[in-house]
Amino acid sequence: MYKLRLLLLGLMFTAFLQAQDAGESEVHVSTEESSGEDRSVEVVKKKYTTTGIMPEEAPQIDGALTDPIWDRVPWGGDYIEFQPDENTAPSVQTKFKILYDAKNLYLAFRCYDPEPEKIERRLSRRDGFAGDWVEVNIDSYNDKRSAFSFSITAAGVKGDEFVSNNGNNWDSSWNPIWYTKTKIDSEGWTAEIRIPLSQLKFSDAADQVWGLQSTRRFFREEERSLWQRKPIDQPGWVSEFGELHGLQNLEPQNQLEIQPYTVVRSRSFEADQGNPFEDGSDLDLTAGLDAKIGITNDLTLDLTVNPDFGQVEADPSAIALDGFQIFFREQRPFFVENKNIFELPVSPSIAGNTFGSDNVFYSRRIGRNPQGSPDLNEGEYADIPESTPILGAAKFSGKTQNGWSVGLLESLTARRTATIDANGERTDEVVEPLTNYLVGRLQKDFNEGDTYIGTIFTATNREELPASLDFLHTAAYSGGLDFKHQWNNRDWYLGGSLIWSHILGSEEAILRTQESITHLFQREGASHVAVDPERTSLSGTGGNLQLGKVGNGHWRFESGATWRSPELELNDIGFQRQADDIRHYTWVAYQTLKPDETFRRVGINYNHWAVWDFGGYLNNIRFNTNSFQNWANNWFTNIGFNYAPRQYSNFALRGGPRLRISPELSFWNGLNTDSRKKLSFSFFHNGAKATDNSYWRYSVEAGFSYQPTNALQLSVFPNFSRNEDKLQFVDNLSVDGQPRYLNGSISQETFSMSLRLNYTINPNLTIQYWGQPFISNGLYTDFKTVTDPLAERFENRIRQYGPGEISLSDEVYSVDENGDGNSDFSFGNPDFSFVQFRSNLVIRWEYIPGSELFLVWSQDLTTSGDPNEALLGGLESNIFGDAIPRNTLLLKATYRFAF
Structure with a gap:
């Protein structure tokens, strides 16, 4: 084991030295495909210079761009395509202007479109990013790793994200206070934005340079264009921004926001006769406070007292038989x-x-x-x-x-x-x-x-x-x-x-x-x-140590x-x-950089893994190859295959010995039609099978998303899975001081369906519904004990109890191992049927920026069914039968004071 660790570290160190020998360059050079020939292009940083104005000169945020003050700065433009065909002219052009005063940053966008009647104005909740949109990213520290992102759709829906780790993390939970309006005219559509400087973080330098990037989504062609070119094969995001100049004598604004709230919650449920705590209903009133205090312009203190999270969507139903x-x-x-x-x-x-x-x-x-x-x-x-x-x-x-x-x-x-x-x-x-x-x-x-x-x-x-x-x-x-x-x-x-x-x-x-x-x-x-x-x-x-090239x-x-x-x-x-657990992993990938007549983009990947424990045992070797395809019609497909020639588990017997698992072949495959269409479909299935047929698993999910109007969206995604395993753990028992690692053959079927309905009355008023029925039935047969856990053949690892050795009475199995007519041990019937239905109906109204009203109705029904009943029949009889779900009705009101 010691030699193995030295070998792994030595290989990684050698690769590191070889990579370092490639040298470092101060100017990025990108190798690209164009008309079938390679070429090298130096990417030049673009600059936009803004100017300051007096607060009384500020433009009115109405989306019209008619305020004379906009004439004080030039247009920035000349966007270049990023996806699907990087470094080519986009189908439509975009331009912007930027102004600022002592308290705010102002932006104006002109998004050209020769067919304005075809501009997609889909409504959604905040951070929905639906339809046509334009976005600005601001690296106000110019640290080349973090940025603030503001997006606005043609329908007027806002999106905001905090970008970190050079674009590897986009946090949409960040909800600053800012203002925007959009308009559609004969040339396309326009947007005006006012961002209070208190929502940004920047230094106190007299003359500042910020990182700047802008992205335009042209919906009809599913095209992205950028103000600052970024080669498709250049890693990172924020590090590739252009620059915003002209920022003079800005004073950092310390943020101070206080948000009190009150919650009224009513619950109803089925009364339990004789139980004094389950009389069928309860009612409570709570209050709390959230605060956001800018200690400095850099650092913020968030406080919460008696927080309430009642409007959060319930977790999806799940059941795990592996014990984890x-x-x-x-x-x-x-x-x-x-x-x-x-x-x-x-x-x-x-x-x-x-x-x-x-x-x-x-x-x-x-x-x-x-x-x-x-x-x-x-x-x-x-x-x-x-x-x-x-x-x-x-x-x-x-x-x-x-x-x-x-x-x-x-x-x-x-x-x-x-x-x-x-x-x-x-x-x-x-x-x-x-x-x-x-x-x-x-x-x-x-x-x-x-x-x-x-x-x-x-x-x-x-x-x-x-x-x-x-x-x-x-x-x-x-x-x-x-x-x-x-x-x-x-x-x-x-x-x-x-x-x-x-x-x-x-x-x-x-x-x-x-x-x-x-x-x-x-x-x-x-x-x-x-x-x-x-x-x-x-x-x-x-710990973890890795070397890579991306x-x-x-x-x-x-x-x-x-x-x-x-x-x-x-x-x-x-x-x-x-x-x-000790494991080694390697991933190698090839990706196209330019679209062709068939594909917008294709990737092919290879992976392998090897797993040891600290005792030096090699427990798993697995190989994988997979590919994804983004087709010219904007459909997506993927396919992947795994082969595991060696598998052992330290955990399958829950404290018993290390167990050999038979070699496995597995796959996955999916298809998604063009998500821009009013009606789109997706299909995904995966499966695994032991080479000796000791187990197999299969799961399939197929559904659709339908948007009949810009305000209404419906999606339905049913899922069905089946698990057949001849060695499913049941219990560890002791018989006359000797262990029995009891297992059985399980036949498990699971069905669930996720249903979502979103109705957006306007960008600040939405109605959302989510519901999920779930049922999982498991039937156990052919009970056995593991006798030789490391045997190569499955049949040699076990001793299966025959009809004369095991019997069932009153939901208890009795086992007579020695045939003397007396039970040597017994165990409860492990068959199960888990049924659950969870749903949330949420009405959300942001009546002023940062202040909201929530009306929430949630249901939760969890019960046990008959595992011998057909899957859909058991779901129907339990969810739509006599059982009464737990109902919760909640009203939450918040008000955000911003100073």
Whole structure:
């Protein structure tokens, strides 16, 4: 194992030296295709010079461009096509003007169109980016890594995003206050914009230069054109901007916004006879406050007191049989905004298959569902809280003019108790302790943004735990370093991270962690790990190192290695699926740079992965090839194939020995028709099959999106999957001191359907509906125990119980292994039918910029069905039967004071 690690590091270091020998150039040279011949073109930075005006001279924001003050500056224009045919003349031209005064930046756009009646004016919610639009990106620090993006559609819908990591992150949760209007005339369409300078971050230099870029979407041709040319094979985005000059004596504006809100919530649900806590309804009124305070022009303090996230869409339904937790994306606005500053992914890679969702900080741990639950006796009822309130949170974040990205988050969540009723006598039991969460993140840019180094520290501290919660950690700490260095005009990069974790708790808590599915120290045959029941702490490490090339030509690649030590534990405030993992990955890609008569763009990729554990066992080898195609008619297709000749799992037997998994062939394939059409379709399916037929899986999703009018959009996407596996884990049992690794053959079918309906009355008033019925049935047969987990043939790994050895009575299986007529062990029937229906209806009105009214109606029905019933029949009988869903009606009003 030691030699293997040295070999991997040696190969990466050699590749790094070879890449560095290629030299560095101060002027970017792009190799492109034109009429079948290669040529080299120097990209010249464009400049636009603005001028200042007096506040009383400011143009009226009406979209007409008739104010005489606009004549004080020239037009900027000469846009050049970016997609699909880079460095050619666009189908239509665009031009702009920029002015400023002491408080605002003003922009005017003229978007030419010879057929103005064909301008697409689709309505959507903010950040919808539907139809024709124009956009401006402003790098007000000129740091070549971050920017503020403002978009406006021909229908007047605003879009705004904070751009970071040189264009690799676009945060649409950033919602500044700004103003815009559009008009359509005989020449095309126009837009006027006023951006308060308090919404931007910039230095206090007397004479400033900002990075500037503008993008135009010409909807009919699905064409993008840019003011500043950017070669299609040049990596990065912000680093390639042109320049805005003429900014004199600007004074940074410290932001101050306060947003109080109040929420009225009413719930109704099916009453539980005899349960004093489930009488069928409840009503509550809450209030809270959000504030955004500009400590400096660079750094902002966000505060929230008693936050409410009632308007957030419910998570989609999901069920996992592998025992691992499911990752759900963060949707709460307080945590989504600027989340890129706080995150440190454990092992990001272009190659994938490296647990890309694992992160040192996962904000959904804050305010999670209570982790404890009371043990109830006969006749007892419990009122268990559904969530953990956040008493208050503060977030200090931003980026300074000298390249420091700063993030500090502090949050306190409440102690939650369950009330237990025993024939009128009530007691309380803590189910979630008072908990403090802290996250600190720093990152520093060097070398004009081509290099950065960062660090992170997290702390989770819980109050003194009662006996009922002794399984939780009393404290958990984690931290890390990350870096990235780019050279040769960012074509090449070397990056990586090093992370650590340290958890503290009772012997019971640390034992539970050691034996959890993330670690499984108790597994048989793993000599490099062992359970220590007396431990009260656990420390681990992880990291990632990668080398890649992503620019200058058709070919790209990335190769690297990542590891998670057996003791690494991030799940108190981070997200981590499993530990004890070392893997190598390589990705090689070829992409076309110019369109032809058939394709706008095509990419072909190759990947491979190899996975070891810290015991030196090679657990997985997998090869992949895939391709995507963007056709000339703007359809998209993709196809991919995997082959895994070697597969072993340390986790399949949940603490049992390492298990051989049969070699696998798998595929995926998808098709999307032109999304610009009123009616568009998509189809995606994937499947996997063991070469010895010991398992197979197939999933298909096909749906459509229909936009009959500019204001109305409907989408329906049903999904069906089937899973047939002869070795699905059931339980680990002990019979006369000997283990039984009980498995069965499962036949599982799952159906779900996502339904969305969006009606946009105007850009500030929308009605949105989302609903998802979900059902998953699983039937188990052919129960067996694993006897030789490493046997090459599947039949030799197991002993299957015959008809005379196993019987079912009253939902309990009894097994007579020795044929003496007595049951040697028993287990419950694992068949299941999980049925759920979730929906949200949201009416949102932004009655003035930054101030909103929400009316939300949500439904949640979760129940168990009959696993022997047909899938759609079970869905119908449970969702449309007698069961009463939980209904929540919520009214939330906010008012944003901006100073």
